[in-house]
Amino acid sequence: MHLIETRDLTYVYPNSVTGLDRVNFIAPRNSRIAVIGANGAGKSTLFKHFNGIFRPTSGSVLIRGEPITKENIREVRKFVGVVFQNADDQIFAPTVEQDVAFGPTNIGLDEQTVAHRVQEALRMVGMEDRAERVPHHLSGGEKKRVAIAGIIAMEPQVLVLDEPTAGLDPQGVSDLIDFINSLSRKYGMTVIFSSHEVSLIPEIADYVYVMSKGQIVAAGSIGEIFGRQDLLTSVRLDVPLLPKLIRSLRDRGIDISMAYTYQDAEAAFLRAFKEKP
Numbered sequence: 001m002h003l004i005e006t007r008d009l010t011y012v013y014p015n016s017v018t019g020l021d022r023v024n025f026i027a028p029r030n031s032r033i034a035v036i037g038a039n040g041a042g043k044s045t046l047f048k049h050f051n052g053i054f055r056p057t058s059g060s061v062l063i064r065g066e067p068i069t070k071e072n073i074r075e076v077r078k079f080v081g082v083v084f085q086n087a088d089d090q091i092f093a094p095t096v097e098q099d100v101a102f103g104p105t106n107i108g109l110d111e112q113t114v115a116h117r118v119q120e121a122l123r124m125v126g127m128e129d130r131a132e133r134v135p136h137h138l139s140g141g142e143k144k145r146v147a148i149a150g151i152i153a154m155e156p157q158v159l160v161l162d163e164p165t166a167g168l169d170p171q172g173v174s175d176l177i178d179f180i181n182s183l184s185r186k187y188g189m190t191v192i193f194s195s196h197e198v199s200l201i202p203e204i205a206d207y208v209y210v211m212s213k214g215q216i217v218a219a220g221s222i223g224e225i226f227g228r229q230d231l232l233t234s235v236r237l238d239v240p241l242l243p244k245l246i247r248s249l250r251d252r253g254i255d256i257s258m259a260y261t262y263q264d265a266e267a268a269f270l271r272a273f274k275e276k277p
């Protein structure tokens with residue numbers, strides 16, 4: 001049984017715009033999944049089905065094998081935490097601390113547990129020193145961190161992040177990558193995220209879905225997807241810089257192995273350019 005599965009999921013907005021068109025998506029346990037696609041491809045529309053914000057026009061969404069119903073929606077929202085693309089949609093309490101406490105309080109945790117989770121979540125996103133601040137007056141990247149903390153404090157099994165790196169500074173992006181990877185490694189959390197920043201994806205994901213015009217047009221491992229320049233350009237995306245550079249060197253006859261992450265690329269370059277005895 002998959003943690004999340006959609007079967008021929010179709011969603012038509014009230015104004016008759018098709019947001020999703022027969023989407024089949026699977027999130028297995030302990031996976032790190034990227035959903036990529038140009039503006040308007042359907043990523044946010046898909047994510048809003050994972051915790052029952054949207055209901056399918058046709059097809060189905062299964063959470064641990066079960067459709068989302070009125071009866072189980074609270075359980076589903078404990079299990080699947082979704083951080084929206086726009087943090088303003090998620091933040092509303094008078095202080096950062098109260099905002100992060102909202103979810104855990106709402107699921108009936110006692111005061112002490114809530115306080116502990118809030119502190120821990122704020123620490124994880126690097127906002128512990130801004131607990132008393134008014135969320136409304138934070139910068140865009142700070143708001144994003146608070147929104148993430150609010151979801152993390154619920155300790156979901158599946159964390160869904162819509163464009164998590166948008167608006168973060170370089171250190172913030174690098175912290176977020178470490179953070180996502182540690183959630184997956186330490187807690188076995190399943191992470192699903194969307195991004196246009198293709199070069200970051202190999203650092204965070206094992207599996208990639210490519211969306212275009214409401215449909216999933218390709219799915220596969222990092223190598224399977226980012227090896228396909230034609231596919232990516234056809235959906236207005238690009239190949240990440242490292243594999244692009246390595247391919248260009250290979251085309252010029254340099255013997256270097258393909259790599260997608262920084263670490264693998266560094267090792268490939270060292271092997272390729274080491275002076276031979």
Ligand SMILES: Nc1ncnc2c1ncn2[C@@H]1O[C@H](COP(=O)(O)OP(=O)(O)OP(=O)(O)O)[C@@H](O)[C@H]1O
Pocket residue numbers: 013014015017018019037038039040041042043044045046085
């Ligand atoms: N509230 C809405 N009402 C009508 N149509 C909408 C609404 N929200 C999105 N759409 C349409 O649904 C389609 C999918 O939009 P969606 O927001 O899911 O794309 P996305 O992949 O998340 O894009 P982005 O990269 O810009 O965040 C687009 O054609 C969009 O115009």
Ligand SMILES: [Mg+2]
Pocket residue numbers: 043044045085162
């Ligand atoms: Mg979106």
